[in-house]
Amino acid sequence: MREGLEAAWPIALGYFPVAVAFGALGAQAGLGYLWIQLTSLLVFAGASQFALLGLLAQGVPPLLAATLGLLLNLRHAFYGPALRPYLKGGPLEAFFLTDEVFALALKALPGLLPEERRGYFLGLGLGAYLSWNLGTALGALGAKGLLAWPVLGEALSFALPALFLLLALPHLRNPLALLAGGAALALHLLGQTAWGLFLAGVIGLFGGRRP
Amino acid sequence: MTLALLLLALGTFLLRLLPWRGEGSLRAGQAGPALVVALFLVSAFSPPPSPEWLRTGLALLGTYLGARLTGNLGLAVFLGVGLYGLLGLL
Numbered sequence: 343m344r345e346g347l348e349a350a351w352p353i354a355l356g357y358f359p360v361a362v363a364f365g366a367l368g369a370q371a372g373l374g375y376l377w378i379q380l381t382s383l384l385v386f387a388g389a390s391q392f393a394l395l396g397l398l399a400q401g402v403p404p405l406l407a408a409t410l411g412l413l414l415n416l417r418h419a420f421y422g423p424a425l426r427p428y429l430k431g432g433p434l435e436a437f438f439l440t441d442e443v444f445a446l447a448l449k450a451l452p453g454l455l456p457e458e459r460r461g462y463f464l465g466l467g468l469g470a471y472l473s474w475n476l477g478t479a480l481g482a483l484g485a486k487g488l489l490a491w492p493v494l495g496e497a498l499s500f501a502l503p504a505l506f507l508l509l510a511l512p513h514l515r516n517p518l519a520l521l522a523g524g525a526a527l528a529l530h531l532l533g534q535t536a537w538g539l540f541l542a543g544v545i546g547l548f549g550g551r552r553p
Numbered sequence: 554m555t556l557a558l559l560l561l562a563l564g565t566f567l568l569r570l571l572p573w574r575g576e577g578s579l580r581a582g583q584a585g586p587a588l589v590v591a592l593f594l595v596s597a598f599s600p601p602p603s604p605e606w607l608r609t610g611l612a613l614l615g616t617y618l619g620a621r622l623t624g625n626l627g628l629a630v631f632l633g634v635g636l637y638g639l640l641g642l643l
Contacts, residue, residue: 355631441592506589506592506596535595538591538595
């Protein structure tokens, strides 16, 4: 588990400012600290948490807001099957399965011994989870001054694209991955990021099958 | 509101767990590589296209070179973050 925790720090670096922003936004929207923290503790999925917050603040009925948040997370359904050759999914593993944990695990797990994989994955997930929840707590408790230096918060948020670049490098000569990425980017530029990522998963899922 | 939170939490958890456990029901094909490339492009380039993309591109180049030179993923990310921050000061 220790190796996984150590490997998680680029994710933690990227999560932290986003989580502070999430906590601060929740506090600004008048939500109680407990509710904000519970969201990060129980959901652990950034985009859908922001969506839930924004939709509730706009007066959207709670169940509809939750359903829309779930639609944003549809892409997560592809992650487990992609990791299945390397690691059997249990409840704890699934709980930690964010975009970033998935991408880093997909790179690292094949190079580990089978008996090392679960501990590594859980360490990775735990490191990401701790950063996300610590950032949420600090933001919700009024520590948004941490990001008062705009350059600092902005620079830290670049950790995630930088990490994804390094994880994507081995796949940039894969025509199907490029097609899927191009489709996702096109929809992202049209403001449909969640559907773009879902489409990328579908392209990878079905495009990669042999008859 | 708490019900919405619980529904989102449970639904997200099941979306992650069930396809992972469903032996043979959903084969991943090349979904892994496809999603990793998609996540990279989507996270790096925010709409609309702007000069900010140049800063992002330069910082990504620095990240790549950092990875080639050091062979360390974490260090390369850190270098990229630093370069991105510096470029923001220009």
